[in-house]
Amino acid sequence: MAGLFRRMYDWLLRTFWATEMDVTMIGLQNAGKTSLLRVLSGGEFAIDSIPTVGFNMKRVQRGHVTLKCWDLGGQPRFRPMWERYCRNVNAIVFIVDIADLDLLPVARDELHSLMSQPTLAGIPLLVLGNKSDLPDRLSVDELIDAMDLKNVANREVSCYGISAKEETNLEAVLQWLMKFANR
Ligand SMILES: Nc1nc2c(ncn2[C@@H]2O[C@H](COP(=O)(O)OP(=O)(O)OP(=O)(O)O)[C@@H](O)[C@H]2O)c(=O)[nH]1
Numbered sequence: 001m002a003g004l005f006r007r008m009y010d011w012l013l014r015t016f017w018a019t020e021m022d023v024t025m026i027g028l029q030n031a032g033k034t035s036l037l038r039v040l041s042g043g044e045f046a047i048d049s050i051p052t053v054g055f056n057m058k059r060v061q062r063g064h065v066t067l068k069c070w071d072l073g074g075q076p077r078f079r080p081m082w083e084r085y086c087r088n089v090n091a092i093v094f095i096v097d098i099a100d101l102d103l104l105p106v107a108r109d110e111l112h113s114l115m116s117q118p119t120l121a122g123i124p125l126l127v128l129g130n131k132s133d134l135p136d137r138l139s140v141d142e143l144i145d146a147m148d149l150k151n152v153a154n155r156e157v158s159c160y161g162i163s164a165k166e167e168t169n170l171e172a173v174l175q176w177l178m179k180f181a182n183r
């Protein structure tokens with residue numbers, strides 16, 4: 001009976017209080033953006049994920065909120081288009097491979113260069129350290145230092161460790177994003 005009321009309540013929310021929000025997912029190639037979006041939208045994790053050419057968009061439905069997620073290619077040739085896809089979104093998600101220590105300085109510089117764009121001032125930023133299932137990866141505190149997040153100004157910033165592969169901490173990601181649905 002409780003389940004039936006829950007479904008009716010969700011249906012009423014979706015019908016009369018539907019909210020759509022835009023989220024852009026960026027980060028260097030191989031960080032796991034497409035893998036994360038695939039599992040968030042109910043798909044299976046794939047070990048042989050193909051690099052994204054340009055962008056990919058998927059909707060993730062949570063109760064009355066639809067998250068319209070833009071997943072951008074992370075190879076150098078696609079990075080110049082990140083700024084355009086981040087304008088006017090509700091939140092930016094920057095994904096980092098926390099087991100690839102060599103690429104961290106590049107990820108940090110790309111993030112800071114993007115965050116200094118006047119067009120993106122004030123947009124909330126969620127930095128995700130992905131691949132927490134792998135050995136020899138950074139902790140969240142080490143990632144905050146490596147990405148110099150204390151120097152990202154004028155916006156709300158959070159940082160979580162996740163694993164798209166093991167679906168670790170994904171609920172916290174959605175809860176954080178949904179706080180910005182109506183802003
Ligand atoms: N171990 C592990 N591997 C992961 C995880 N997430 C993604 N991968 C692997 O990392 C590789 C790259 O994943 P993608 O999702 O294609 O990366 P991407 O950030 O979309 O890459 P681009 O589209 O080129 O920017 C694939 O081989 C994935 O299987 C994870 O949480 N753990």
Ligand SMILES: [Mg+2]
Pocket residue numbers: 033034035050051052071072073074
């Ligand atoms: Mg991709």
